[in-house]
Amino acid sequence: MSICTTCPYCGVGCGIKTDGITLQGDKQHPANAGRLCVKGSSVLETLGDQDRLLQPEVNGQVVPWDRALDEVADRFRRIVDEHGPDAVAFYVSGQLLTEDYYVANKLMKGFIGSANIDTNSRLCMSSAVVAHKRAFGEDVVPGCYEDLELADLVILTGSNTAWAHPIVYQRIAAAKQARPDMKVVVIDPRRTATCDLADLHLAIRPGQDVPLFNGLLTWLDDHNALDQDYIDAHTEGFDSTLHTARKQGNDWHALAEQMGVSQVDLTTFYHWFSACERTVTVFSQGVNQARNGSDQGNAIINAHLATGRVGKPGASPFSITGQPNAMGGREVGGLANQLAVHLDIDNPEHHAAVADFWQTETLATENGLTAVDLFNAVESGQVKAVWIMATNPVDSLPEADRVRHALMACDTVVVSDCVASGDTLACADIRLPALGWGEKSGMVTNSERCVSRQRPFVKAPGDAKADWWIVTEVARRMGYDYAFPYQHEHEIFAEYSALTALAGRFGKRLDMTAAAGLSADQYEQWQPQQWPLQGNPRCFADGHFATPNGRGRFVACENPKVRKIGDAFPIILNSGRIRDQWHTMTRTGRAGRLFAHLSEPFAALHPEDIERYRLKEGGFVRLSSKVGDALVRVTSDTGQRPGTAFMPMHWTDQFSRRARVDALVPARLDPHSGQPAFKHTPVNVSDWQPRWHGWLFTVAPAPAVEYWARVPVDAFLQTGQVQRYRLAGDADLTEQQLHDWMPEAAQWLALNDPASGHFRRAALDSEGRLLAWLAIGEELPLCDVEWLANCFADEAETQHLALLAGQPVDAGPDLGPVICSCFQVPQKTIEAAVEAGADSVEAIGKGCQAGTNCGSCIPELRGLLETCSV
């Protein structure tokens, strides 16, 4: 039976229809209307019990749930009692469902009494949250996806939409195909796949967004393109904002030069913006993840406020979220500087209302620690217990190595996750098995405020439990059973929906109250709906905002200080997503197919830089920043601006030796949002030349060599899933090492050429099935990795030489058995000689050498002479 659910990946929030065996896009879902990207289409391949966390563990020991929950509750209770509520923290995730998020937020802020709950949304969206709150008085995305299709101009800035939000991209592409007049502008220092759709690509220098949009404001003013009536009627702060914007002047030539684009391109963009009433500006991590990310967001919104293009059909600023439920988390209040339902901790009225609703006297009174500060506090010992849910801060936070050390030294680290191994899990004292996608049940909100169900369709593996259940059980054990009576997720959703009445009371747009009395059955039947429920799909269309005076606010954005690029770190490193991977690969990393696009961690550089820094395309580059280093492959990309590099954010220590981009990123934050500047890391690059290269297929963990990158193979042996490793090293290898990398085996295939450093090994079981495969060479040994992967999956025995070669060979026609062993002449060749006229043994010998050495085969040759001449 098919169910309707929502994709677990990006913030587009596409609907999926599946019976657990096949999967399609949900045609009824408003986000995607049946479309799915490659990640969404392959999500079933990421399911399965392999490498799942199945039982709770305390200090490495498997324990029953009761014991684990008691342990968490006791430790948190003890630390709160001894050191106060701010000595504990939750670090949660946009992967959690709204119900999970809600109970976690309620427990920490409402009952433990600290606002030390922050989320990985801090890393992707918090600057947009600040921009929204500053401009609109509430964290609201005013527009909806339909606006992308209604717009005459779509500006994509700081967003590789084609890869990071493929269905949004497809919707824009389809609209543009239907209306070729529609214009698309991409603003990105890189020429990405998204630029394929662009009428204009503004490859501005990194960090030039504020000057670009300040320039736009000036241009609009210079060209009488402002909506002065709107500005007067519905906004405030315009004059000072324009004044600030005008500080850089209106010498478009000089400004274009400063931004690194041509004057024609710059003014074309300004011209299009002023001319197109229906303009949507989509902005994402490229805008948010900067030291002035909040200002960059407001600079965009300023231009929309100045033209009255907010919340109108086809006209709005549009922040696109990265995660499936970042929006849901923001709604319930899962950030350390939010209370709940878009209300503020430091607002006494908000505080009193929420305390009353929750019937608590311990509601947090001050903002808590935001992500980076939270882990700094873990490092300093100020926070002594941290509970991490469904996220991987050891990989995703800046100065990631420091985060790891902090966690290793922390008194109590609890990690709830659905996978068994991960860089953060490795730091955990207590591991709690959570449900994964396809098992869990709840709500998510996508980038256009559409609330959809994630529905379960497979049984939970082992003892895995819903996150809300785990938090609820801990809350009860901490003594708050009266406030956490939940038996089913729908009760939580109903309570949260009821709470949004307070948002309405304080003039906020968030409104879920229609779902407050929801029955379990109605919850089950829930169809995707945008909030405000039963309201307009767009917000602020009437020019009335959620600010105290109802006016939209311009925010004066100073241009960022120009930082000189030093010789020590001459390259600006950008980071981001690639098409087929998601976050830290805990799910997409399970599907071998998703590595077919890009199989190894890499740094993309412009060919000029590759030459300048004496790197080699396809070679290896060591990147170093002030805080860390990485070793990845070199990709040449003319789409990079010279002086910049790009590294994917996905690779962790689970997938490569040293490719965590965030180990390089210093913790430099936006002062308003606390969001780290992931897109702007000064690094240096140097060539690394391995002395040997290799491939290793095995179920075992990676060997300890300088470079390795793992790809899962769709083949399972008794001992586990086969993994493919690309290896490289600069230390001499010993035969003993090669031996140690391979498992016990009944049969061996081996090739040794020590003088040229070429070694191959295949380990087979007694029935000839492949168990492991290794090839090492001074250059990468030739093999067909896809064919080899099939050899592992295949039950049939493969020819040994082909196996060792790692590639199939055309066996050629069957020439029958070898008759003359001296010259290896097969029967068919001899028969051919006879048919060609050889009438004696000697003549056969002249024709094909057979029988001319030892003569042992002459009787057989005579026999063939007789049979063939008959």
Add this chain to the structure above:
Amino acid sequence: MKRLVVIGNGMAACRLLEELTHLAPDLYQITVVGEEPFAGYNRVMLSPLLCGGTDEKTITTYPHQWYRERSIRLITGSPVVEIHRHRRQVITAAGHVLEYDRLLLATGAAPRQLPVDGVALKGVMSFRDLHDVRTLLSLPAARVVVVGGGFLGLEAADALVKLGHDVTLVHSRGHLLNQQLDETAGHRLQQDLEARGLKFVMQARTQSIEDNGHGGVAAVHLGDGQRLPADYVVQAVGIVPRAELAARAGLTVNQGIRVDDTLQTFDPAIYAIGECVEHRQRTFGLVAPLYEQASVCASHLAELGHRRYLYADSATRLKISGIDLVSFGDFSGEGDTLQLALPGGYRRLQIRDNRIIGMVLYGDVAEAPFYETLWRNCTDISAMRATLLLGEAFCNLPGNGGNTQEEIAA
């Protein structure tokens, strides 16, 4: 017609006769004197014969009829006792006096005798000719010690195991077939043969053979004091060219009968080929060079002589108990060693200056012609070195041999 007398009726002689009668069918009146009482048979097939893989009729590659068809007179079972070079006569033990214009010596070689006490005992045998095979086939189930881990010793031992004897092979070196195989292949061969029931004592020197008191064998004593109880001993410690007759006739004999590049001896009327000769300080034991000598010599006897015999180092091709072995060149350790080990075979190539200089194939010998061609042609193998051991098919695959760097987008 001229008269040609051939002394010896082994494989070299028969091959020469075949070529000569083809080249010059009417030039000579030919007489062949064979010591053994048989027509021409394939000595290589004695091992299969010993283990029942074939029969005497099948291995008789040159039956009496073959001689008759070519008007060759064949005298068997009567060895030549004397050559009168001045009279150009050959005299047999049975009293034949054969005149010749041209004489060909193809007297072959004799098994080397162990220089130890007891070698003359009844029950100490060799494995050289059809007679030996018949003797070995007639033995009752017994304990047999085979001395010598060369080709013949292994063939005999393996066959005797198959015949149901309790066989121990004693070899003086560390690995079997130390002339033809490297250590790895030699050890592998030993393991494979042990799996078939053959026992080995390696690095053992035979000290003496113990008399059982009735003129038969009781045991073999080894240099390290070990005593191997035995009923029979088969010695297979190499061969010695049979050159006494030639020496008595005043021909130049060193290790064997000295011949020049036309296979002519000191006496221009007398030629010699096969295991009995010494050519450029070299003696012979494998069939391939013998055939080449026969061919060159035949062309000279046919008076079409312009060819010269020059020793070409050829591959040694052996089959032991169904296991194929091929080796050539120098694989003692000079240059780079490349090895490939599979359950079904072993390959070793020795490379110097990007050329193959030696090879050992064990088990799977399908690629022998490929490597041999590269070796003979001194082909530069650097472009295919990575796949060379895998065989010709892998060296011809597109992309192989080039420096293809893989894409990250694999």
